[in-house]
Amino acid sequence: MLVRPALLSTWPPEPKDLFGAEGPLVLEVGFGDGRFTAELAKAHPDWCILGAEVSATSVLKALRRMRREGIENVRLYQGTGPFALRNLVPPRSLHRVIVNFPDPWPKKRHQERRLLQERFFRRLSTRLQEGGALLLTTDHEAYFRFALEEAERTGLYRVEVRPPPEAHLRTKYALKWKEAGRAFFHAAFVKVAEDPEPWPPIRRYPMAHALMEGTLPETLPLSKRPVSFPGGVAVFLEVARGEEGHYVLTHVEEEDLTQDLLLEVRPSARGIYAGVCRFGSPLITQGVKEAVRALVRELERVGLEVVQDHT
Numbered sequence: 543m544l545v546r547p548a549l550l551s552t553w554p555p556e557p558k559d560l561f562g563a564e565g566p567l568v569l570e571v572g573f574g575d576g577r578f579t580a581e582l583a584k585a586h587p588d589w590c591i592l593g594a595e596v597s598a599t600s601v602l603k604a605l606r607r608m609r610r611e612g613i614e615n616v617r618l619y620q621g622t623g624p625f626a627l628r629n630l631v632p633p634r635s636l637h638r639v640i641v642n643f644p645d646p647w648p649k650k651r652h653q654e655r656r657l658l659q660e661r662f663f664r665r666l667s668t669r670l671q672e673g674g675a676l677l678l679t680t681d682h683e684a685y686f687r688f689a690l691e692e693a694e695r696t697g698l699y700r701v702e703v704r705p706p707p708e709a710h711l712r713t714k715y716a717l718k719w720k721e722a723g724r725a726f727f728h729a730a731f732v733k734v735a736e737d738p739e740p741w742p743p744i745r746r747y748p749m750a751h752a753l754m755e756g757t758l759p760e761t762l763p764l765s766k767r768p769v770s771f772p773g774g775v776a777v778f779l780e781v782a783r784g785e786e787g788h789y790v791l792t793h794v795e796e797e798d799l800t801q802d803l804l805l806e807v808r809p810s811a812r813g814i815y816a817g818v819c820r821f822g823s824p825l826i827t828q829g830v831k832e833a834v835r836a837l838v839r840e841l842e843r844v845g846l847e848v849v850q851d852h853t
């Protein structure tokens with residue numbers, strides 16, 4: 543089953559609401575085609591396994607696999623691992639985090655994109671149970687050493703370097719690298735202390751819109767200049783004329799969360815509505831509110847006036 547953050551009735555969700563059951567909570571980051579996830583779920587039917595994967599194609603493949611194999615103890619989220627960790631996992635609740643063959647970002651200038659960095663390990667410690675652990679398996683020795691150093695710098699983990707468990711060598715990438723004759727590296731990062739800095743979930747708002755009065759223009763020429771706000775950026779990509787009004791394809795980037803959503807400007811019973819379109823169920827965050835505010839400013843420039851502001 544897919545996890546759609548905007549549709550969750552409690553925020554952040556309780557694992558029993560996500561899974562309809564209680565059991566050791568496990569997060570797999572970057573599950574790819576989900577074959578490992580499926581095997582893990584079958585080996586531990588009492589575990590509640592949450593997978594986070596940025597590739598929509600992979601999520602679809604994995605979702606089909608879970609359905610085909612009748613697996614019920616897995617929930618899949620399309621988005622980043624850090625978003626899932628922050629927002630879908632309560633503090634001190636995780637038994638395990640599994641990262642198999644993370645993208646290594648070998649170029650020096652891309653290293654900041656690596657998942658397993660000091661800041662990630664610090665934040666992870668707020669979500670792991672006492673004695674909970676992250677298990678890393680990779681073929682990339684430089685990334686492996688990097689991850690060990692980053693974790694050790696936090697002082698929050700006991701690092702155990704061991705041979706990779708057999709099951710972790712049956713992922714799509716493991717099989718590919720086995721055929722290429724590569725060596726494998728594995729470590730367990732066991733939590734021994736917790737970072738004192740809390741890591742609260744992202745704030746979710748119930749709405750973001752304004753009601754305006756004036757004449758809706760035939761065309762809506764919006765600035766393509768990015769709108770920056772603390773912690774992110776939004777940009778209007780395209781405007782389309784609909785039957786009732788205008789739809790604005792908008793890109794919003796915030797920490798660990800990128801959304802492409804529709805804003806809309808259309809007549810309503812109470813005035814001209816300028817705000818989030820429910821299509822695609824976007825998560826209404828600070829960044830989305832900032833994008834709506836920018837849209838309202840643009841509409842003010844073409845003569846509309848705000849009568850009610852819920853941005």
Ligand SMILES: C[S@@+](CC[C@H](N)C(=O)[O-])C[C@H]1O[C@@H](n2cnc3c(N)ncnc32)[C@H](O)[C@@H]1O
Binds near residue numbers: 573597622657714716
């Ligand atoms: C090299 S593949 C490994 C896939 C799978 N674990 C395997 O071993 O076959 C890395 C995967 O991580 C995903 N990924 C990269 N960055 C991610 C992130 N920040 N959060 C979640 N998934 C991510 C990629 O889309 C890709 O599917």
